[in-house]
Amino acid sequence: MKKFLLKSGVLVFIILMLHFLLAQLADGSTDPYFEKLSSNRQESLILGGSRASEGLIPSVMDSVFTANGSTTKLFNFAFTNSDSPYGAVYLNAIKNKIKSRSGNGIFILSVHPWNISSLAKDSSELDSFDPNDESKFRENKLALGKMHFFNGSPNYDYLLSSYDYGWGNILLKKLENGMFEYLAKSSKLKGGAWAYVHEDGWLEVKSMLSDSTEIAESMMKKIEAYKKREINHCYKYSSLRYDYLKKTIRKLKEHGKVYLVRFPVHEEIISFEKEMMPEFDQLMEELSVEFDVDYFNFVSDSKKYNYSDGNHFIKSSAVKFSIEVANRIIDNNER
Amino acid sequence: MLFNSLAFAFFLPTVFLLYWFAVNKSVRNQNLLLILASYFFYGWWDWRFLVLIFFSSISDYLISIQIGKNEAQKKRYRLLALSVLINLGTLFVFKYYNFFVDNFIRLFDSIGYHLDAGSLNVILPVGISFYTFQSMSYTIDVYRKDIQPTKDLPVFLAYISFFPQLVAGPIERASHLIPQFIKKREFSYDYAVDGLRRVLWGFFKKVVIADNCAVFVNKIFESYPDYAGSTLVLGMFIFAFQLYCDFSGYSDIAIGTAKIFGFDIRENFRFPYFSENVTDFWRRWHISLSSWLRDYLYTPIAIRTRDWGTKSILFATMVSFVLIGFWHGANWTFVVFGFLQGFIISYELLTRNQRKKIKKKMNKNLYKWIGIISTFIFFVASLVFFRSESLSDAMAYFSGIFSKSLFTIPSIISPMFRMMYVLIFILVFIIIEWRRKDKEHVLQIENLSAIKRWFIYSTIICLIIVFARFNANDFIYFQF
Known part of the structure; x- marks a missing residue:
């Protein structure tokens, strides 16, 4: 027995040490979440789903603010529509991410019909589906719903509760990212995409498609896939999520200025959204008045930008849009 | 848990x-x-x-x-x-x-x-x-x-x-x-160590092979109309390894854990994908269930209907296998899955003498390999019923396979690198199982030198640490 315990004890110790070392290697290449959950508490945040996660670049916005004499340092704390629609889970994560004493922050909330709606299993059950049944909100079982600590590097809480891979995958992802970079540069592979989360929380999705026709074709394929899945017929407006959006705004107003931003998306996606929730803009206008916050609706600018799948910007458009939003914030503050 | x-x-x-x-x-x-x-x-x-x-x-x-x-x-x-x-x-x-x-x-x-x-x-x-x-x-x-x-x-x-x-x-x-x-x-060091080896191999099969396969299988089966016939065939084969590694991986962990506590639990799998016919396959796949049905259903039925001659055996076979299918779940897909097994086993029973004659005339190795490959292909194809949500889905999956796109190169499914690893793991896994098929289990390596044993343990542990997927899937058989 002694021999058995000694040998297995040593083995367990080595395995634990190995995991400790691997956790130190985790960074933006690990997955789309880790880096966002491993920073310190922040003063200014970009919030919302994947449109915001990929579409607003804090470093670009910060440089616009700096040029205007402001020292704002934004952090992108947006995730995906599954993980971070407005609700108790996301509000709790946000509360744990803001510096408790901050009062001059900027908070940019990406809003669209999907992040104040709940998702049914399929369109056939939409009539009987209760979008306000909080116990069935999908984010409860996802990363933010399972975590207690949202800061600290490395974030062991995240790695233990929500990282779906062996921790050796951290190292593997680093190597894969390097490999992708190499293949992209040497144009040895066409197609495919990989992601990297920068230190400011911005999720950069790098695509191997460089030709604009290929990008357009790929985007149309993805829009067709959205149509096929009838995704807009699976969502139902949730008054509870709308209330949580209000609670989020109320909380953030204690820490600084809040801006609601509706991102431009491809026209096909706009038509999905209009069909799903025609009164959306009106709801946002009401919020804007109720809480005295600005609502920037960029939907009409949809043609100014390019998208990877109709929903998300390609990098150049993300840069352009980040400058646009930063300038709009500056203009509004000067008024 | x-x-x-x-x-x-x-x-x-x-x-x-x-x-x-x-x-x-x-x-x-x-x-x-x-x-x-x-x-x-x-x-x-x-x-x-x-x-x-x-x-x-x-x-x-x-x-x-x-x-x-x-x-x-x-x-x-x-x-x-x-x-x-x-x-x-x-x-x-x-x-x-x-x-x-x-x-x-x-x-x-x-x-x-x-x-x-x-x-x-x-x-x-x-x-x-x-x-x-x-x-x-x-x-x-x-x-x-x-x-x-x-x-x-x-x-x-x-x-x-x-x-x-x-x-x-x-x-x-x-x-x-x-x-x-x-x-x-009484605690036995050798017994407990063998148990741990079994647990290690079970984990490898589950979290490295089965759960990585699951990512692609789920994508292919959930969106089968979007894929070419060749990709659907690939999905079918990957599912065969997902299912086997998932279930036999669970059995390995169960047997290994029991050993650590001093218990001996029956074997549930004996390298079934190397079976030479479907009858043999079911003697090596989910042995504890097939032997249960043999002892408590098949044999009593066969005895009761013994006056029917060969029909008695065929009847008992069909009833047993339809029930094996139905045991898996309340869905017609499982009934058809069981029916197909029973049907082929009945065919094998009826043609036993003819097949013996053919075997005598043919090259033994060739006969064996034709048997192994055809049994495997039959089982893989029948798994489409096992995996599909409904009979219409299963039929649509098959019609997707038998189209012009069957002769195209299968799609690369994202994440690309992981798909590559999965295919490599499956290939290596087949080779390892083949080489160890005469052993009680793959990691029966007590006769190797300590250095070789620890090299094997370290390699498997490293592969688990690097390639494992967690939180992705329950064990498939939990739902049954």
């Missing part, structure tokens, strides 16, 4: 230390600890499940004692019927009720009568089919006088709820397992 969870990583060493250090002086206390641990393990999913397993155990315990006391055949038979009714009744309510109600409503609708019957809003208790069958086999064995009923309640409760094999088997027999709960267990 899942074997591949953090909770189990704390649970197992805790129970191990208590078992061998705190209660090791008394068999009774060891059994009580195992019951507590097993109920904790099972209640981790939902504590309400405990009521069901306790009720099922107690009823079979009491009924078996009564069967043992009574010599009157009629009374014994009635008691057995009561036990079977309770067990199958529970299974019916939790697993099959909604299926039958839905099908009756559809049947009556099709002939113009509308029935209003409510479905039951119940969750399927994890592993219910496994422990129900295990419990039922006990009363049948007592009835047949193959075993004496035990009056030791902790022993019986431990036998039904023994956590390593509780939720996905192997389905144990009382004659094999109960004596092990009665005698004192």
Whole structure:
């Protein structure tokens, strides 16, 4: 027995040490979440789903603010529509991410019909589906719903509760990212995409498609896939999520200025959204008045930008849009 | 509690230390600890499940004692019927009720009568089919006088709820397992180490192969209309390895864990993908279920209908395999899956003599390889029914395969690198299994030098650390 315990004890110790070392290697290449959950508490945040996660670049916005004499340092704390629609889970994560004493922050909330709606299993059950049944909100079982600590590097809480891979995958992802970079540069592979989360929380999705026709074709394929899945017929407006959006705004107003931003998306996606929730803009206008916050609706600018799948910007458009939003914030503050 | 969870990583060493250090002086206390641990393990999913397993155990315990006391055949038979009714009744309510109600409503609708019957809003208790069958086999064995009923309640409760094999088997027999709960267990280093090796290999199969395969299988089966025929074929083959590694991986972990506690559990798989025919396949795949049905269903039917000649065997085969299919779940897809197995086995029975003649004439190796490949392809194809949500999905999947796109290069499915790893792992896995097929299990390596053994352990551990997927999937067989 002694021999058995000694040998297995040593083995367990080595395995634990190995995991400790691997956790130190985790960074933006690990997955789309880790880096966002491993920073310190922040003063200014970009919030919302994947449109915001990929579409607003804090470093670009910060440089616009700096040029205007402001020292704002934004952090992108947006995730995906599954993980971070407005609700108790996301509000709790946000509360744990803001510096408790901050009062001059900027908070940019990406809003669209999907992040104040709940998702049914399929369109056939939409009539009987209760979008306000909080116990069935999908984010409860996802990363933010399972975590207690949202800061600290490395974030062991995240790695233990929500990282779906062996921790050796951290190292593997680093190597894969390097490999992708190499293949992209040497144009040895066409197609495919990989992601990297920068230190400011911005999720950069790098695509191997460089030709604009290929990008357009790929985007149309993805829009067709959205149509096929009838995704807009699976969502139902949730008054509870709308209330949580209000609670989020109320909380953030204690820490600084809040801006609601509706991102431009491809026209096909706009038509999905209009069909799903025609009164959306009106709801946002009401919020804007109720809480005295600005609502920037960029939907009409949809043609100014390019998208990877109709929903998300390609990098150049993300840069352009980040400058646009930063300038709009500056203009509004000067008024 | 899942074997591949953090909770189990704390649970197992805790129970191990208590078992061998705190209660090791008394068999009774060891059994009580195992019951507590097993109920904790099972209640981790939902504590309400405990009521069901306790009720099922107690009823079979009491009924078996009564069967043992009574010599009157009629009374014994009635008691057995009561036990079977309770067990199958529970299974019916939790697993099959909604299926039958839905099908009756559809049947009556099709002939113009509308029935209003409510479905039951119940969750399927994890592993219910496994422990129900295990419990039922006990009363049948007592009835047949193959075993004496035990009056030791902790022993019986431990036998039904023994956590390593509780939720996905192997389905144990009382004659094999109960004596092990009665005698004192002594710690054996070699036995425990062999158990750990088994656990390690089981984990590798589950978290490295099965769960990585699952990513692609789920994508392909959920969106099969979007994929070319060649990709659908690939999906079908990947699923075969997902299922095998998932289920046999679970069995390996179960057998290995039991060994650590000093128990010997029956084998459930014997390298089934190298079977030369479907009959042989079912002697090597989910052995504990197929032998259960052989002993408690196939043989009694064959004996009762022995006057029918060959038809008796065919009838018993078809009934057994349709039930094997239906045991997996309340869906017509499983019935068809079972039917196909029974159909081919019946064909093999009928053509046994002709095939023997062909075998004599042909090159032995060629015959063997044709057998292995054709058996594998048949099983893989039948798994489309196993994996599909409905019969129409399965048929549509097949029509997707048999199209012009069958002759295209399969799509690369994202994440690209992971798909590459999966295919490499499957290939290496086949080679390893082939080379170790004469052993009890792949990691039976006690005769190798320490350096070689530790090299193998380290390699497998590193592969698990780097390539494992967690939180992705329950074990497939938990749903049964």
